[in-house]
Amino acid sequence: MTRNAPTAGGSPxxxxxxxxxQLMATARPPRLVDVRTSGEFETAHIPGSHNVPLDLLRAHLSDLRTHLDDHVVLVCGSGQRATAAAADLAAAGVANPRILTGGMGAWQSLDAPVRAGRPRWELERQVRLFAGSLVLGSVVASTVLPRAKWVAAGIGTGLTVAALTNTCTMAMLLAKLPYNRGPRLDIGGVIAALGGPRP
Structure with missing residues (x-):
């Protein structure tokens, strides 16, 4: 099911x-823009999609908007980064960018075609592991060092802010680790690919 237009509240x-x-099998499939990190994209992506990580998209909105029309679908791991990208693109003048509900998880649950590469953990899973480990470690450490409990409080505060603002500083930091970086992307190559024929 598609919700074609933003709601009155501004939801994409x-x-x-x-x-x-179904649309991917038509004569004019949508242009797929995957806003995950290049490492996540390299692990698994929808065939025919273009990798434009969220930070690259934000840095080059004016260059990218001329190559994106109202027939673009944004993809990420779960929908959070795609929602942020849709808001940025809409503000830059791209009409009606759509978001794949449930992201790659929903696509893979259909057993739809996926181009797979080197396996990596998804960024959201890494955030859960890292945040959970810090909280657990600080709670255990607080039995000996009572002030260690404030590390857990800081992580809890950060996760609350992340939920309220729909951003995640921890995810942005983890995305910069060598493990999460795939091939280096340059904006010229991305624009050339977006300007090419649809799959």
Missing amino acids: ATIDAATLA
């Missing part, structure tokens, strides 16, 4: 995985 348009799979 969405498309579910089953509808997207």
